[in-house]
Amino acid sequence: MTESTSGPLFSIVTPVYDPPIDVLEDTIASVLDQDLDDWEWILVDDLSPTEAVRETIRAHAARDPRIRLHEREVNGHIVAASNDGLAQATGEFLVFLDHDDLLTPDALSRNAELIAEHPEVDYLYSDEDKVDGDGRLYDEFAKPAWSPERLRGQMYTSHLSVMRTEVVRRVGGFRHGYDGSQDHDLALRVSEVARRVVHVPHVLYHWRAVVGSASADIHAKPYATIAGQNAVQDHLDRLGIPAEVEQGPAPGHYRVTRRLDPSVRVSVVIPTIGQSALIWGARRVMVVEAVRSLIEKTSHEDLEIVVVHDRPTPPAVLERLREVAGDRLVLQPFDKPFNYSEKMNVGCLRASGERLVFLNDDVEVISEGWLEQLVAPLDEPDVGLTGAMLRFSDGSVQHAGHAYAGGHYLHPHIFEPSGSYGAFGALVINREVSGVTAACAAMRRGTFLEIGGFAEELPANFNDVDLCYKVRATGCRIVWVAGCELYHFESRSRERMVHDWERDLVRSRWGVPRDDDYTRPATSRRSRRLPARLALAQEQRQPERHQP
Secondary structure: OOOOOOOOOEEEEEEEOOOOHHHHHHHHHHHHOOOOOOEEEEEEEOOOOOHHHHHHHHHHHHHOOOEEEEEOOOOOHHHHHHHHHHHHOOOOEEEEOOOOOEEOOOHHHHHHHHHHHOOOOOEEEEEEEEEOOOOEEEEEEOOOOOOHHHHHHOOOOOOOEEEEHHHHHHOOOOOOOOOOOHHHHHHHHHHHHOOOEEEEEEEEEEEEOOOOOOOOOHHHOHHHHHHHHHHHHHHHHHHOOOEEEEEOOOOOOEEEEEOOOOOOOEEEEEEEOOOEEEEOOEEEEHHHHHHHHHHHOOOOOOEEEEEEEEOOOOHHHHHHHHHHHHHHEEEEEEOOOOOHHHHHHHHHHHOOOOEEEEEOOOEEEOOOOHHHHHHHHHHOOOEEEEEEEEEOOOOOEEEOOEEEEOOEEEOOOOOOOOOOOOHHHOOOOOEEOOEOOOOEEEEEHHHHHHHOOOOOOOOOOOHHHHHHHHHHHOOOEEEEEEEEEEEEOOOOOOOOOOOHHHHHHHHHHHOOOOOOOOOOOOOOOOOEEOOHHHOOOOOOOOOOOOOO
């Protein structure tokens, strides 16, 4: 139900605490420069020690009735100041702007366009970049489409966030005790009830990066990451998702470790011809070592391993599999010409598990609890498929999610070195992607049957791309799991050759991919500067002091 309002479309809310006057003037100028007039601006001064701050705002308010100053009698920090602004807002949507950052001139108009296009939208967020003390724009974050799993790993929506006022009030506004990550906490709670979340694929916000600000150095506010961890844990608890949240490898990133119900039966389906290869200077039977590692790295007991083997598979290999897997092993012979899709379909139909894991025979599991982390997200009914982090033998990235763009089917993070966090943490947090490779992926049995399994018209390549398109066509999300890591000794068990007809078949079904929803390039790689009229202060500012 939408709250009726006679106020403006947008209420901009800005908590203020002692910014340098020239910095504040730049922020004010960016609001006055909007190409849409349907707004009000509530600036809440949190008892700044510098009287000139209030004088500056009063002077602008006297000239423009859309600008209002609320003066707090005590310093209450950012949550209290933000809630004061929320209480006074009369607009249909709230726009959150920090006292030292900048809006682009089209920030409000672009949001208004999408609100008109999607009347049910309750939350909009845009791309953002940073601006240094010389006015140079850099570090553009071209954000993905709505990605609820990514929001659990980091506050990626951040700036510019625009939320329906009635929804923010309904969830209780900003919560005390979450200072520093109060925006992340609010975004999680709003996302739980929002009818629609929309990404605005344009940079609408310049985040000022100066000494003491979180944009320049996340370590400037260590309390913020603790609050963020608590916010994500609260969110998962509210949704009934059994998981623990820990600090990630970098501040502002969080690792979600899920718990898999031990009563869930999982079937791992592996196609093989029983080949051996030289790996790290030693010869190994690929499928035997794959099965050995997958068992050693999981504690899940209700596990079935279905090995679909071609007739040429040596009997000695099958015997070694029986020794390694014991009564968990199901052997399914396959006596037709090579067809990966058909082999997987045969194995999945033979499997008895509620959850299916597709696994190549040329892998070795790296991470403890890999199976649990890969399979557990499927407990959410709108997650249709999950995939893993696959690494080459030297530790560099082979697969961290597919991207379908520019007419191609891509591995956007391929060859990134071991230890890399990826752009904006993409390699260390779980997130939605357009697709994942079937070399290691998981799906509910019901979903597999609903979409008809793998397309047998694609015997070698792009069958996983087609599978991902089918999953997303059901309205389900595909989640890449950062904490599920395996080595993938690609093409060690068969020669890989890609034919044009395979690619053409996928395009004939799903169209030529143009822009990927979840992996987007920055709009410009060139050095950019702000207009001279928004010249920034040259001196270094002091840390913001909402927290003593």
